[in-house]
Amino acid sequence: MKDAIHDAMIITKRQILQLARVPELLVFSTIQPVMFVLLFRYVFGGSIDTGQPGGYVQLLMPGIFVQTVAFTLASTAVGLAEDMKKGLIDRFRSLPISRGAVIIGRTFGDALLNILVLAVMAAAGFAVGWRPTSGILQTTLAFLFLFMFGYALSWIGILVGLSVKEARTVQSVGFLVTFPLTFLSNAFAPTTGMPRALQYFAEWNPVSTMVAACRQLFGLENEFGATANSWPSQNPLETSLLYMVILMAIFIPLSIRKYNNYSN
Amino acid sequence: MKSVIAEHLVKTYRNGEVKALNDLSLDVEEGTVLGVLGPNGAGKTTTVRILATLLKPDSGSATVAGIDVIKHPDKVREQIGLSGQYAAVDETLTGWDNLVMFGRLYHLGRQSSIDRANDLLERFDLTEAARRPIKTYSGGMRRRLDLAASLIVKPKILFLDEPTTGLDPRGRQDMWQVIQELVKGGVTLLLTTQYLEEADQLADEIAVIDRGTVIARGTSDTLKKQVGGERLEITVEPADLDKTNQIVAKISGHATHVDLRTVSAPVLHGSKDLMEALRAMDDAKIHPLDIGLKRPSLDDVFLSLTGHVAEETVQEPVAKGKRGSKR
Ligand SMILES: Nc1ncnc2c1ncn2[C@@H]1O[C@H](COP(=O)(O)OP(=O)(O)O)[C@@H](O)[C@H]1O
Ligand SMILES: [Mg+2]
Numbered sequence: 341m342k343d344a345i346h347d348a349m350i351i352t353k354r355q356i357l358q359l360a361r362v363p364e365l366l367v368f369s370t371i372q373p374v375m376f377v378l379l380f381r382y383v384f385g386g387s388i389d390t391g392q393p394g395g396y397v398q399l400l401m402p403g404i405f406v407q408t409v410a411f412t413l414a415s416t417a418v419g420l421a422e423d424m425k426k427g428l429i430d431r432f433r434s435l436p437i438s439r440g441a442v443i444i445g446r447t448f449g450d451a452l453l454n455i456l457v458l459a460v461m462a463a464a465g466f467a468v469g470w471r472p473t474s475g476i477l478q479t480t481l482a483f484l485f486l487f488m489f490g491y492a493l494s495w496i497g498i499l500v501g502l503s504v505k506e507a508r509t510v511q512s513v514g515f516l517v518t519f520p521l522t523f524l525s526n527a528f529a530p531t532t533g534m535p536r537a538l539q540y541f542a543e544w545n546p547v548s549t550m551v552a553a554c555r556q557l558f559g560l561e562n563e564f565g566a567t568a569n570s571w572p573s574q575n576p577l578e579t580s581l582l583y584m585v586i587l588m589a590i591f592i593p594l595s596i597r598k599y600n601n602y603s604n
Numbered sequence: 605m606k607s608v609i610a611e612h613l614v615k616t617y618r619n620g621e622v623k624a625l626n627d628l629s630l631d632v633e634e635g636t637v638l639g640v641l642g643p644n645g646a647g648k649t650t651t652v653r654i655l656a657t658l659l660k661p662d663s664g665s666a667t668v669a670g671i672d673v674i675k676h677p678d679k680v681r682e683q684i685g686l687s688g689q690y691a692a693v694d695e696t697l698t699g700w701d702n703l704v705m706f707g708r709l710y711h712l713g714r715q716s717s718i719d720r721a722n723d724l725l726e727r728f729d730l731t732e733a734a735r736r737p738i739k740t741y742s743g744g745m746r747r748r749l750d751l752a753a754s755l756i757v758k759p760k761i762l763f764l765d766e767p768t769t770g771l772d773p774r775g776r777q778d779m780w781q782v783i784q785e786l787v788k789g790g791v792t793l794l795l796t797t798q799y800l801e802e803a804d805q806l807a808d809e810i811a812v813i814d815r816g817t818v819i820a821r822g823t824s825d826t827l828k829k830q831v832g833g834e835r836l837e838i839t840v841e842p843a844d845l846d847k848t849n850q851i852v853a854k855i856s857g858h859a860t861h862v863d864l865r866t867v868s869a870p871v872l873h874g875s876k877d878l879m880e881a882l883r884a885m886d887d888a889k890i891h892p893l894d895i896g897l898k899r900p901s902l903d904d905v906f907l908s909l910t911g912h913v914a915e916e917t918v919q920e921p922v923a924k925g926k927r928g929s930k931r
Contacts, residue, residue: 347709350705354694354697354701354705357697357701358694358697361696361698362737426692427688427689427690427691427692428694430653430658431686431692431753432709434657434658434681434686435681435706436678436682436710437709
């Protein structure tokens with residue numbers, strides 16, 4: 341166990357070194373979320389009247405936070421697929437290191453990157469008028485939720501990365517999953533305008549429950565959508581937590597098994 | 605003692621449609637070099653991956669350093685070094701970063717990892733490039749770094765999968781030298797290659813494989829004898845072909861082979877025969893477009909061992925039955 345953590349840390353450190361050697365990587369992974377903050381704030385923010393004190397940006401920021409951490413799925417998958425393709429994973433596998441250390445290390449690395457990205461986004465949000473009103477404790481808890489959500493999703497990314505051969509395919513798969521999930525949700529607009537069937541989907545969508553949980557933790561009214569009486573909309577914190585636990589319980593063992601299964 | 609033993613390995617892909625290994629057996633005596641020689645698609649990489657615990661065979665068994673690769677892959681990994689067909693290092697990191705990382709993964713301490721990295725970089729002539737990202741390395745430098753990474757804990761058994769494929773002649777020479785030094789140090793080596801010359805240079809014994817099975821085995825001399833040694837080859841203008849044919853036939857004493865503008869035939873005395881041919885050509889006032897001795901290539905080995913050329917065995921289902929029909 342001690343060895344496993346040691347090995348995973350070496351792999352994590354490798355990712356940090358990559359960022360140090362190629363700082364552009366860091367710039368690109370933070371520039372997109374900052375761009376989203378600015379675009380939504382100034383392009384849509386002016387024309388969407390939410391009646392929300394403090395303006396649309398208060399509702400918007402949780403959505404962008406969740407969307408950004410959701411993309412961890414794709415970035416984890418792409419990073420791993422590239423390592424697979426270059427034969428680096430084979431080399432790691434031929435070393436006498438602990439089972440799973442390589443993929444655990446990668447999830448740690450991507451989680452660290454998420455902390456940084458969240459910090460940059462929070463600063464950008466603050467600059468354009470976003471102000472959480474719930475106090476330091478709840479705000480911290482919100483970020484902890486976001487961090488955990490990203491971490492849970494990166495385990496799906498691991499399985500995708502181990503299963504798909506081409507890094508480019510992985511990228512497309514990642515976007516195909518995350519885009520509909522983030523837009524079929526309450527992240528950017530209320531779900532009231534959607535057809536009934538989509539509303540149900542949006543309601544149970546983990547992105548929605550996460551956004552709602554964050555909004556609540558940042559001190560906003562629980563703005564969920566049309567069918568506001570359902571269980572996930574009443575209990576977004578609990579639902580989100582449940583989703584994360586379920587995701588990890590499924591994908592961690594599946595990924596480790598896939599990594600160690602070398603019949604192909 | 606045998607350091608590597610593979611027995612009756614079978615490995616299929618795509619639910620049995622592609623037979624990568626078909627009852628392959630080989631062994632490597634401790635402290636010697638086995639060259640596994642075969643064309644693209646023969647099953648070299650598959651063999652290496654099985655022996656290096658990266659792949660499970662469908663059936664058959666293998667031991668490395670006396671340890672079963674299927675039952676105790678973890679223990680095997682402690683004994684081996686592997687440098688795969690494509691340099692498998694982190695391209696964004698520097699050579700130094702990579703070696704230190706691998707040292708740490710082998711559970712060397714921080715300082716030992718650094719020392720070992722510096723040693724290896726120096727030994728492989730990479731000290732100057734040590735702080736540059738691998739992306740900027742030439743093909744030869746990459747391969748050397750990749751090899752260095754597989755030597756971090758001084759493994760007793762080393763697998764090198766096509767270590768010089770894709771390198772220019774200079775890079776190939778450098779690599780050969782590096783490998784020869786390793787062998788002097790007493791490592792047991794299994795090396796795969798597509799070049800007879802490479803196996804000839806580096807290996808004590810050669811196993812020729814084709815379509816997933818060993819079709820010939822022996823020292824490079826025995827194999828060459830089987831193939832027929834060197835050939836004299838002269839290319840001339842079509843008008844001079846007949847005369848040239850006579851000259852070559854006389855020197856060789858064997859049947860000649862005429863192909864468009866080239867006449868060739870086996871010769872026994874190498875350069876002496878070449879000189880004689882030059883003199884005879886000069887006397888006959890024929891100016892050869894090209895003249896030389898040709899060592900048997902993999903193609904020649906294959907032609908004489910199997911009766912078909914060493915073509916790529918892309919075993920697409922459609923291509924089945926077409927194999928071996930060329931020539
Ligand atoms: N993952 C795979 N899926 C399907 N076929 C494969 C796979 N890997 C190798 N093969 C096939 O198995 C055969 C042997 O491949 P390989 O061991 O890579 O040969 P070599 O290294 O000698 O070029 C080839 O026909 C190749 O196409
Ligand atoms: Mg190969």
